[in-house]
Amino acid sequence: MAIQNQIPLLITLASTIAFCAQAQNGDQATWAKRVDSGDQVVTTLQFYFHDKLSGQNPSAIEIARPLQGGAALPGQFGKLLMIDDALTVGPDPSSKLVGRARGLYGSAAQAELNLIMALSYVFTDGIYDGSSLSLLSINSALNSPREMSVVGGTGLFRLARGYAVAQTYSADASGDAIVGYNVTVATNI
Structure with a gap:
């Protein structure tokens, strides 16, 4: 009888060990999952975006700032940056690299911080x-x-359509930021 009471605990323990081993092996399932329904494939991705404006090797650099009468406009409106940011499985910059975010973003609002992202x-x-x-x-x-x-x-991801949900993990006064992304996309088969 005692062994029967311990079976659920043993199953839970074995499942936990298997999950932890998979995560430690850096298996792609830790950051990306695909579900094929026959008509389409839905992929969910979870990764961290590392935007570094400071230091000797920034991954984001300012490429334009608007001028008015020869002087820079106050605030951020019109500022444009080009990026080549690391995408990793965790918020630690040394965690496994799974890709790069490349493109540009700029301040697209006069009264608030809204960025237009083309990445x-x-x-x-x-x-x-x-x-x-x-x-x-x-x-x-x-x-x-x-x-x-x-x-x-x-x-x-050919012909993908979907959405990305972003949440800032950390940011500092220099503009460096780490942002967590959860992306869901669908593609036709």
């Missing part, structure tokens, strides 16, 4: 290596969470 998320891990997603959307950066639209992709 490609180019993946380098597992079956997603060489595939990309295109994001074109307003990012209300001070809201958490915030939703943005995915408008296409390449490779496994």
Whole structure:
């Protein structure tokens, strides 16, 4: 009788050990999952975006700032940055690299912080290596969470449509930020 009472505990323990081992092996299932329904494939991705404006090797650089009468406008409106940011499985910058965010974003509002994002998320891990997603959307950066639209992709994400939900993990006065992304996209088969 005592062993029968312990079976649920043993099953739970075995499942937990298997899940932890999978996560430690860096298996793609820890950051990406695909479900094929026959008509379409729905993929969910979870990763962290590392935007670094400070230091000797920034991943985001200012490429334009508007001038009015020869002087820079106050605030951020019109500022444009080009990026090549790391995408990792965890918020730690040294966690497994799964891709790069490449493109640009700029301040698109006069009275608040709304960024216009035109980015490609180019993946380098597992079956997603060489595939990309295109994001074109307003990012209300001070809201958490915030939703943005995915408008296409390449490779496994050809003709993708979907959305990205972003939540700031950390940010500092220099502008460096780590943002968690949960992306859901559908592609036709």
